[in-house]
Amino acid sequence: MASVATPSEPDTPGRGKSSNPREELFTETLKEVYFAEKQNLRALPKMAKEAATPEMKEAFQTHRDETEGQIDRLEQIFEHMGRPARGKTCEAILGVIDEAKAFIDDFKGTGALDPALVASAQTVEHYEITRYGTLETWAKELGLDEAAKLLDQTLQEEIETDQLLTKLATQSVNRKAA
Numbered sequence: 001m002a003s004v005a006t007p008s009e010p011d012t013p014g015r016g017k018s019s020n021p022r023e024e025l026f027t028e029t030l031k032e033v034y035f036a037e038k039q040n041l042r043a044l045p046k047m048a049k050e051a052a053t054p055e056m057k058e059a060f061q062t063h064r065d066e067t068e069g070q071i072d073r074l075e076q077i078f079e080h081m082g083r084p085a086r087g088k089t090c091e092a093i094l095g096v097i098d099e100a101k102a103f104i105d106d107f108k109g110t111g112a113l114d115p116a117l118v119a120s121a122q123t124v125e126h127y128e129i130t131r132y133g134t135l136e137t138w139a140k141e142l143g144l145d146e147a148a149k150l151l152d153q154t155l156q157e158e159i160e161t162d163q164l165l166t167k168l169a170t171q172s173v174n175r176k177a178a
């Protein structure tokens with residue numbers, strides 16, 4: 001008896017961009033974080049300019065310079081993957097940056113401005129920490145070892161920045177209490 005042919009075609013992704021949907025998910029998320037970093041690069045000088053204390057100005061300026069390096073790492077990853085470095089709108093980061101702008105308008109010239117800017121900056125850092133952590137895990141699963149290494153370097157910088165911001169916020173509280 002002749003054997004009945006069974007469908008042997010694997011599931012193909014519907015969007016036709018990549019044969020590997022996990023790689024597609026990784027790339028799309030990479031594009032979002034690339035967009036977010038470019039937005040940060042524009043927002044951080046403004047935050048440095050508006051911050052009241054020299055420590056805060058320096059923290060924002062330093063992180064602005066680090067952000068350039070982080071963008072460069074993302075571009076290296078796109079290149080490794082043979083993909084153009086392109087951003088994809090990330091509404092989450094736009095919302096946080098809008099909030100920071102509103103804080104500047106509402107609290108400029110008051111003692112509440114720096115705490116407000118720290119809060120916005122930490123919201124950005126926590127977003128980035130979760131995204132870079134996820135991307136690093138996915139890169140390892142996909143066997144993209146070089147990408148995982150680059151993502152981890154940025155992740156460590158974001159964690160350090162977050163810790164510095166916590167320290168600055170605490171110092172400011174202590175100064176007020178003294």
Ligand SMILES: [Fe+2]
Nearest residue numbers: 037067070128
């Ligand atoms: Fe960043």
